[in-house]
Amino acid sequence: MKEEFLKKWQMGLQIYRPLIDNTSVSERRKAIKLSADVAMASLRKGTTCWSRALIQKTATEDNFLVRQMLSGIKAETLINKKLPKVMCHRKIVRRSKKILRRRQSRSAIEEVAAKARKLVKKKTQGLRNVVPGGEFMSNDVLLIQETLDYIVSLQTQVNVMRSIVDAAEAGSERTAYYLGKLKFAIEDG
Amino acid sequence: MDLSGRFGARSGNGVPFREVTGLESLHLGGGDEFRQMVLPENGGGFTALLELPPTRAVELLHSSSSSSSQATLHSVGTLTFPSNPILMERAARFSVIATEQNPNGNISGETTTSSVPSNEHIKTEPAETETSDQAAVEKQNNRCGKRKDFDKKVNSSTKKKSKSSEENEKLPYVHVRARRGQATDSHSLAERARREKINARMKLLQELVPGCDKIQGTALVLDEIINHVQSLQRQVEMLSMRLASVNPRIDFNLDTILASENGSLMDGSFNGTTMQLAWPHQVMETEQSYHHRQLQQPPPQQWPFDGLNQPVWGREENQDHGNDHNSLMVGSASLHPNQVKMEL
Numbered sequence: 221m222k223e224e225f226l227k228k229w230q231m232g233l234q235i236y237r238p239l240i241d242n243t244s245v246s247e248r249r250k251a252i253k254l255s256a257d258v259a260m261a262s263l264r265k266g267t268t269c270w271s272r273a274l275i276q277k278t279a280t281e282d283n284f285l286v287r288q289m290l291s292g293i294k295a296e297t298l299i300n301k302k303l304p305k306v307m308c309h310r311k312i313v314r315r316s317k318k319i320l321r322r323r324q325s326r327s328a329i330e331e332v333a334a335k336a337r338k339l340v341k342k343k344t345q346g347l348r349n350v351v352p353g354g355e356f357m358s359n360d361v362l363l364i365q366e367t368l369d370y371i372v373s374l375q376t377q378v379n380v381m382r383s384i385v386d387a388a389e390a391g392s393e394r395t396a397y398y399l400g401k402l403k404f405a406i407e408d409g
Numbered sequence: 410m411d412l413s414g415r416f417g418a419r420s421g422n423g424v425p426f427r428e429v430t431g432l433e434s435l436h437l438g439g440g441d442e443f444r445q446m447v448l449p450e451n452g453g454g455f456t457a458l459l460e461l462p463p464t465r466a467v468e469l470l471h472s473s474s475s476s477s478s479q480a481t482l483h484s485v486g487t488l489t490f491p492s493n494p495i496l497m498e499r500a501a502r503f504s505v506i507a508t509e510q511n512p513n514g515n516i517s518g519e520t521t522t523s524s525v526p527s528n529e530h531i532k533t534e535p536a537e538t539e540t541s542d543q544a545a546v547e548k549q550n551n552r553c554g555k556r557k558d559f560d561k562k563v564n565s566s567t568k569k570k571s572k573s574s575e576e577n578e579k580l581p582y583v584h585v586r587a588r589r590g591q592a593t594d595s596h597s598l599a600e601r602a603r604r605e606k607i608n609a610r611m612k613l614l615q616e617l618v619p620g621c622d623k624i625q626g627t628a629l630v631l632d633e634i635i636n637h638v639q640s641l642q643r644q645v646e647m648l649s650m651r652l653a654s655v656n657p658r659i660d661f662n663l664d665t666i667l668a669s670e671n672g673s674l675m676d677g678s679f680n681g682t683t684m685q686l687a688w689p690h691q692v693m694e695t696e697q698s699y700h701h702r703q704l705q706q707p708p709p710q711q712w713p714f715d716g717l718n719q720p721v722w723g724r725e726e727n728q729d730h731g732n733d734h735n736s737l738m739v740g741s742a743s744l745h746p747n748q749v750k751m752e753l
Contacts, residue, residue: 246653248653248654249646249649249650249652249653249654251653252649252652252653253645253646253649256645256649257645336626336627336628339628340627340628340631342628343627343628343631343632343635344631346631346635347631347634347635347638350635350638350639350642351638359603360603360607361603361606361607361610364607364610364611364614365610367614367634367638368610368613368614368617370638371614371617371618371634371637371638371641372617374638374641374642374645375641377645378641378644378645378648381645381648381649381652382644382648384652385648385651385652385655388652388655389651389655392655
């Protein structure tokens, strides 16, 4: 899993390099992040909802990169898959539910249960906001499944990136240190 | 990873998960309901078989004379999760397996449906399919498909508590059996099935997210999950920022990484000539005039002390000793001539 992600990510970064001569840090960061995201999402090959949504999102930001990456890994079809669902208009739904519920019994137990349910609904909505493509998941079961998969993928992504960053920084630290020493020595001598 | 394509109902094949025995399903915590579902001896209680294949009929033969199994309940792979083996194992725990595994053909609906006598209960109902398209369809199916034939026969071969059962059509349905004293109309049954599914998955999530086991209550668990996801996303951003700022050039050697993936990592291959490893040199290079180099070429003369590089890489090696890809990159760079240079 990790190796595949690494491979794809490197492919993406490779593609990116000749395209743009990234000089600013923010551009590079964006490039790195986007390519990592696309690599991670492409690992799922369109089987999961969040992966498709993630690719769509990065496509809106940098269509070219996404296309290049996907062509590199021979998965161009991913960019076209799109969930057919329309987002629920939650306000409308809420209002209609309120109207329906106007004459419900107000026993204490029910109120507590209702509040608990409301809270849970709020949280699931929050989860939908976080998980890419969450709004398109119509039922909670799907949402939780996608969340599971998404968390696992995020964890591998973080692990891979962290190890690379650690290695890179270790290297650069040393060299920066030695460079400083060298400069110092030169200045002195 | 060959299961990577099987998420959701697309392939309609829950094969790998059926291997999970009833024992594993015992690990499913949860309430008594679950346990009753799980234990093969009971066979009764609430059984919500989460069936993925959307188009196939699942048949449960409840009589002991059934050719496939003696149990009443089938194991059903719940979700064909994508290829994570950990997830597989965990998701396999979901499968409400009450009995020995029926052969796979059973779930694919090829078993003898026609030969089943009328008093046997054959339930086929689709579980929630993961595809959102099918969600609406299957909800309708749930409602209209479940006949309200409440057969009061209790299967003698199993000690069931249920008082009712439903006949089914040859459609993938959730097999739901009402427990004693519970409402048996289709709506509440469907709701209960759904709730059980959600609870099962929440359990998985709780295991995944650290620190969620101790929390009681769905809302707080969801809170934790949201926080975890957000923190992971933030970490990705931070790491990409660090990576972007730390070195303008990264050399990656794809071929060698692939090649040496399974091999052991280099130990002493770090001599000066082979220490063409990208990073320290490149950081240097950006400071001076930058020029492309093949990795085998000796480093520019600014770094006369190769010995210094060794401790660098030694340190890195120690750091990343357990880390596959890192050591791969380090190793690969030193080993192979083919490189793909990459800058950032």
